[in-house]
Amino acid sequence: GQNIDQPTEMTATEGAIVQINCTYQTSGFNGLFWYQQHAGEAPTFLSYNVLDGLEEKGRFSSFLSRSKGYSYLLLKELQMKDSASYLCAVSPTDSNYQLIWGAGTKLIIKP
Amino acid sequence: KAGVTQTPRYLIKTRGQQVTLSCSPISGHRSVSWYQQTPGQGLQFLFEYFSETQRNKGNFPGRFSGRQFSNSRSEMNVSTLELGDSALYLCASSTRTGPNYGYTFGSGTRLTVV
Numbered sequence: 001g002q003n004i005d006q007p008t009e010m011t012a013t014e015g016a017i018v019q020i021n022c023t024y025q026t027s028g029f030n031g032l033f034w035y036q037q038h039a040g041e042a043p044t045f046l047s048y049n050v051l052d053g054l055e056e057k058g059r060f061s062s063f064l065s066r067s068k069g070y071s072y073l074l075l076k077e078l079q080m081k082d083s084a085s086y087l088c089a090v091s092p093t094d095s096n097y098q099l100i101w102g103a104g105t106k107l108i109i110k111p
Numbered sequence: 112k113a114g115v116t117q118t119p120r121y122l123i124k125t126r127g128q129q130v131t132l133s134c135s136p137i138s139g140h141r142s143v144s145w146y147q148q149t150p151g152q153g154l155q156f157l158f159e160y161f162s163e164t165q166r167n168k169g170n171f172p173g174r175f176s177g178r179q180f181s182n183s184r185s186e187m188n189v190s191t192l193e194l195g196d197s198a199l200y201l202c203a204s205s206t207r208t209g210p211n212y213g214y215t216f217g218s219g220t221r222l223t224v225v
Contacts, residue, residue, distance in 0.1 A: 035216075042216035104153050
């Protein structure tokens with residue numbers, strides 16, 4: 001079957017760094033997405049990884065290891081507004097472009 | 112450009128009734144996917160429409176149905192509502208071409224069944 005695992009909840013301190021992990025088992029792999037979702041709002045796109053390695057976008061970075069079926073989202077210099085759920089999604093090769101979603105990680109930032 | 116528009120934003124219905132939700136995709140996006148989101152369950156895929164044809168379908172009962180019009184706008188319908196259908200319903204539109212196909216969500220319709 002196809003499966004994506006993320007921690008349910010994480011807590012971090014304002015100004016610190018946090019790493020949110022995502023592991024996946026899917027039938028083939030096109031790419032991996034990270035989305036941010038604030039409570040009661042729509043998910044918004046953060047990053048898309050296809051090749052192995054780290055991609056940096058300001059305070060947010062996303063890492064992918066295709067051989068290990070593993071990704072992480074790294075958030076630096078945490079701000080209170082980063083309190084949100086972070087969703088990992090994979091595009092398998094045989095899914096006709098339909099994404100497979102993890103249940104999301106709720107990140108709580110404390111002052 | 113305008114984003115994905117979902118209407119209505121909030122809806123309260125009684126058990127046994129039916130409901131229709133609407134989604135207008137980003138201009139040029141021909142694919143519309145629908146999801147149900149409940150606390151702790153993540154995004155559960157309902158179905159996807161592309162050029163008025165259902166291309167993918169999730170594991171939901173036949174009470175959940177949808178359609179897409181020639182202008183790419185999509186509707187989903189839930190008949191004989193149950194209390195468990197209370198959820199945030201999200202639609203996402205995309206170009207559905209290439210590996211990163213601009214998957215963009217609407218703000219959702221929050222349905223409460225009482």
